Amino acid sequence: MVERKTSGRIVFNIINYAFLVLIALCCILPMWHILMASISSPAMVEISNGLILWPLGKPSLNGYRYLAGYPKIWRGYKHTLFYVSGQCVISGFLTLIAGYVLSRKRFRYRNVLAGFISFTMLFHGGMIPTYMVVRNLHLLDTYWAMLIPGAMSVFYIIIMRTAIQEIPDSLEESARIDGAGELTILFRIILPLCKATFAVIILFVAVGKWNEWFSALLYLNKEEKYPLQMILRDILINMQTINNGSEVSADALNEQMQLYKVLMRYCSIVVSTLPILCIYPFVQKYFVSGVMVGSIKG
């Protein structure tokens, strides 16, 4: 591209670069503040009212030590990992076969089925009728309630179908001549050829599941199956006072620990978010390609 160095252009460039750096700082600073607050001295965090750019007082991991003794958050973590992996398996399988079926040219009613599926994007039953269905199926308070009602999305199915349609028919035909059945073609030929798209869909499903809390609020009444986000909601939003279950005696050590309750909120944010923030720079290119695939056939 031709770049002309007029004085106006230079001024624009300086302002533009400065503005973009400012945006980047805005994106980082809140998380940095929380990370620093989580290793600060709790008494100083209490009275501080500005951005914490450096640990206040002597840096320590006592907040995390306190959090380690709080079983709910680890149980939530375990459940979330279970829900994420379960959802990836269920949604991945269903989306794959839906995309496959809809892309079969020899299947005469594929467009009828596509219409049947797409209509749900236009109109849906709403919160209460869906809840009633889940309730009537006796799924409330089961692990299935977290996995089945959100198993498929029209959007992912369309992405999957588009990817499968791009595979040349000749590959499938030659396999058929060699005696391959429908399932062999699906898993041995189609899946390996569109595994990039499949991986992107799985990634979207996984991140969506990791963030999900609302279906737990609707479908789980008891705390023992709560995912991590619900536990975080109790800590961060409902300001649930954290009791780690240990007998509270009046000794000095315990008083010290009581002080660290202040840091709990920051520590729980760090513990639940930092793993994702460390991974995302490496998987972001898949997200970018996912957004692109989706936009072609929005």
Next chain:
Amino acid sequence: MKVFHNIAQDFRRNKVIYFLCIPIVLWYVIFCYMPMGGIVIAFQNFTPARGISGSPWVGAEHFIRFFTGPYAWRLIRNTFMLSLLDLLFNFPAPIIFALLLNEVYCKTFKKTIQTISYMPYFISLVVLCGIVVDFTKSGGVISSAVAAITGSTPQNLLGNVRYFRTIYTVSSIWQGLGYGSIIYIAALSGVDTEMYEAATIDGAGRWKQTLHITLPSISSTIIIMLIMKMGSMLNVGSEKVLLLYSPAIYETADVISSYVYRNGFETYNYSFSTAVGLFNSVVNTALLLTANTVCKKHTETSLF
């Protein structure tokens, strides 16, 4: 009879495909079409014990109660205002961000800024709201800064009716700016560079080039995104509102979907809640179809 014959013939040819369809069709019937049928409880006095067949029919009573009740106007206004603010600020922000990034020639700088800007998207909604609560509490980072600038005493901003919309919109921009720009950045990279060269020779400056080449090139992407946004105008996510609001600020914060949630799951007015939800989905569908038709007529770009 001909239809049945055709289906039977097709079935014989594609047995496995029909078998694979079973879970898909079943799932859609159970989790999408059965709830659609379940909407009839909006016209009943439904109780789970009596079921749909045993509950008495009341016609449009719940709709009348909603529209003549004290909250209808407040809910519609709040929902609409949050959507409008979203459309005015949250929609153009990623486009502007993408255009500004497009003016950067240093690849490493561009890539770094882009990667950093995606970060807030990977913070979960619950944690985002937790951060918002912490920053806007009395003595929080943002509350203190606001107090210092306006010279007032620090207060809990989330407890104040006047600030909810700002907090809601700004936090949405913060989370979605970078991620939302991906699609525009990609569209921008597809613009033919020869057009810029030709324009430069013709004496057009960067501003003119942006106006006459860059924007028209990405306009179809913008329109598609706009239609999708229009379709969800009244679909303000109850999730974020439910996490951020409190009874003290219902005046500006309560939206239709949060009202549906409260009526359904806190006071168990299932029928009334379904009626309000139905009103919401009907308006949504109408908006989506209207936006799509208007765009089809004027720009040849449409969703379907």
